[in-house]
Amino acid sequence: MTYAERRLWQYLRAGRLEGMKFRRQHPVPPYIVDFCCVEAGLVVELDGSQHSPAADAARTRYLQSQGWRVVRFWDNDVLREVEVVVAMIWDFTSRPALSPTPLPPGEGL
Template sequence: MPCAKPPLPTTTLRQARQLRSGQTEAEARLWYHLRAGRFNGLKLRRQHPLPPYIADFCCVEGRLVIELDGSQHSPEGDAARTRYLQSQGWQVLRFRDNDVLGRTDAVLEAIWNLVSGADPLPNPSPGGRGA
């Protein structure tokens, strides 16, 4: 018999719902491209609880977390969050809000490169490095 997950604390669920209804402009823009399988069929969730955190975007099947960092974020706090999520087996991609708003295609390409296993930087020499 499969092991059932323990229920999330009510406050965590409430906070996740509040974050979904009060999304930032950058979150709304990225969610437009990621929602409903629009991103090459990839299933993502927004404001998904991963206690003790709530991930901005999460692909459970791919163990991927996408975080958007605005002016309210601190580098120390973000680094601690990333370390924790990685220790739990999640890959973490972080983008600045300004990048999502000004370079949406580049952000989507970076996400796709990670989930598809593509080399993030194309190799210009046909024989490999330095050939």
């Protein structure tokens, strides 16, 4: 783990974020995501200077196609304002994922 990942993990581990359970280095084949909260369907990725916007966009699209919501932060954001990053992650975990509600039987097409 990078220093930024270790720092953020101190806030996410062991249910420290309002009881939400996060996993680190979780496999979502063919990828391994930095952090995820299965209950909230949320992937948290930290990006450093080695990240390619095109590769990150393809990765995000794939994860979204698998039903995950993806939020990305720069390593520097975690290092400078970790409390703000944690608050934003909490906003995502407490906000329900947008999914269409099925119509009752007999309604629709």
